[in-house]
Amino acid sequence: MTQVPDSRHMTATTATRVLGTVALVAVVLMGLLGLVVSPADVVQGQAVRMLYLHVPSIWIAYGAFVLTSFSSALFLFRSRHRHDGGRHHDRLAGSAAEVGVVFAGVTLVTGMLWGRVTWGTYWQWDARLTTTVLLFVTYLGYLALRRLPADPVIRGRRAAVMALISFVNVPIVHFSVDWWRTLHQKASLSVGRRPEITGEMYWTLLYSTLAVTIVASWLIVHRYRVIRLEELRDEEALEALIASRLREDEAQA
Amino acid sequence: MSEVTTVATGWGLSFVVVATYALWVVGRGKTIGRELGIGGREKLEPESDSSKPADS
Numbered sequence: 001m002t003q004v005p006d007s008r009h010m011t012a013t014t015a016t017r018v019l020g021t022v023a024l025v026a027v028v029l030m031g032l033l034g035l036v037v038s039p040a041d042v043v044q045g046q047a048v049r050m051l052y053l054h055v056p057s058i059w060i061a062y063g064a065f066v067l068t069s070f071s072s073a074l075f076l077f078r079s080r081h082r083h084d085g086g087r088h089h090d091r092l093a094g095s096a097a098e099v100g101v102v103f104a105g106v107t108l109v110t111g112m113l114w115g116r117v118t119w120g121t122y123w124q125w126d127a128r129l130t131t132t133v134l135l136f137v138t139y140l141g142y143l144a145l146r147r148l149p150a151d152p153v154i155r156g157r158r159a160a161v162m163a164l165i166s167f168v169n170v171p172i173v174h175f176s177v178d179w180w181r182t183l184h185q186k187a188s189l190s191v192g193r194r195p196e197i198t199g200e201m202y203w204t205l206l207y208s209t210l211a212v213t214i215v216a217s218w219l220i221v222h223r224y225r226v227i228r229l230e231e232l233r234d235e236e237a238l239e240a241l242i243a244s245r246l247r248e249d250e251a252q253a
Numbered sequence: 254m255s256e257v258t259t260v261a262t263g264w265g266l267s268f269v270v271v272a273t274y275a276l277w278v279v280g281r282g283k284t285i286g287r288e289l290g291i292g293g294r295e296k297l298e299p300e301s302d303s304s305k306p307a308d309s
Contacts, residue, residue, distance in 0.1 A: 011282035035264065046256035050263050057267070102274050106267045113263045117256055215271065222278045229285040236289065 011225040016218065023218045026211035038204040050114040051197075052204055056212040057106040058132075062170055064100030064216065065139065068093045069167040072160035087231070090156040093163055094146050095223035097139055099216050104136045119183055127176040128184035135173050138166040152231070 012020075034052035041048035071093035079086025111129070112122045123129065146159045177186050186196070197205065254262075 011279065011286070031264070035260070044256075046260055049260045053264060053267050102271065106270055109266055109270070110263045113254075113259050113266075116254060117259045219271075219275060219278065222275075222282065226278055226282040226285065229282060229289065229291065232289055232291070233285050 011222050011229070016221055019214065019218045019221070023211075023214045026214050030208050030211040033204045033207055038200045041201075044118060047114060047117040048201070050110050051201070052208040054107060054110040054114060055205060056209040057103045057110065058173075059209055060212050060216045061100045061104040061107060061135075062174065063213070064096045064103065064220070065135075065167055065170050067096040067220075068100065068139075068142075068163050071096065072163035075156055076160045076164075085153065086156070087152070090152075090160070091224050091227045091231075092220075093160065094143075094227055095220050097142055097146075097163065098223055099219045101136065101139045101143060102219075103212070103216065104132070104139065108132060108136060115183075124183050126182040126184065127180035128173070128182045131169060131173045131176050135166075135169045138169060142166055152234075 030052065034049055038049070038052070040046050071089040075086040075089035075093060079089065082088065111132070115124070116122045142159060142162050145162055146155065148155060150158070174187075176182060177184050
């Protein structure tokens with residue numbers, strides 16, 4: 001019997017295949033609800049359909065950055081209690097941050113397009129837009145820091161500190177529309193506040209958030225597994241290098 | 254840019270960005286997995302398979 005690599009089993013399991021299928025179906029249904037079923041807005045017309053992408057994307061980005069910060073804090077303060085030295089938390093932080101950056105990017109793109117129609121400009125350096133782009137850039141910096149060559153534990157610690165510092169901006173982005181006068185409208189849905197939208201729009205927005213959450217979960221699980229594979233490859237390469245040096249030393253002796 | 258064009262561009266771009274990222278993640282996993290020989294499945298050699306008695 002021989003072992004042959006089967007590319008179908010690299011990062012996927014039955015559970016993630018089911019999750020991936022559910023995510024695909026959820027996205028198709030989200031498109032139907034957001035683009036066909038939900039009505040046009042009295043004021044914004046068809047442009048309101050950007051709401052079903054723009055708002056869930058930033059919520060997912062917030063959620064992903066919360067997960068990054070929480071995992072980073074666990075990596076910094078609880079890693080000595082784990083048999084893997086906290087690498088699990090580091091991987092989770094990295095994978096969540098990357099997915100968060102993707103959805104923060106989607107938020108910026110959809111927001112700019114929506115702004116062109118409703119405000120007449122793609123970009124305005126107001127509080128919400130500026131803090132959001134700052135959020136995007138700081139987490140890009142976090143991802144760049146994770147790629148710097150260093151000892152995995154030291155690199156993980158540096159990244160975890162940066163993640164905790166970067167997270168300070170998340171509540172600033174969210175509350176910027178309340179704290180400063182901005183072009184951006186206030187939150188469509190908030191805890192403890194009457195929703196700005198109702199009926200089909202309200203339910204479509206909630207459903208879209210669920211669909212995007214499923215997609216983001218699938219992405220985070222896969223990215224986590226890819227980071228694990230990257231670590232295994234690096235460890236294997238390091239072991240091969242050490243073995244090669246030992247052989248050279250033995251030959252010279 | 255009309256409202257419909259804006260919506261189509263926004264949804265289209267978002268779909269492309271997320272789908273491209275998803276394909277990159279899956280592709281990277283497959284590439285590294287292949288390098289490591291992970292995810293192997295047991296496969297019988299053809300000759301040993303055909304020479305095996307049916308009840309073994």
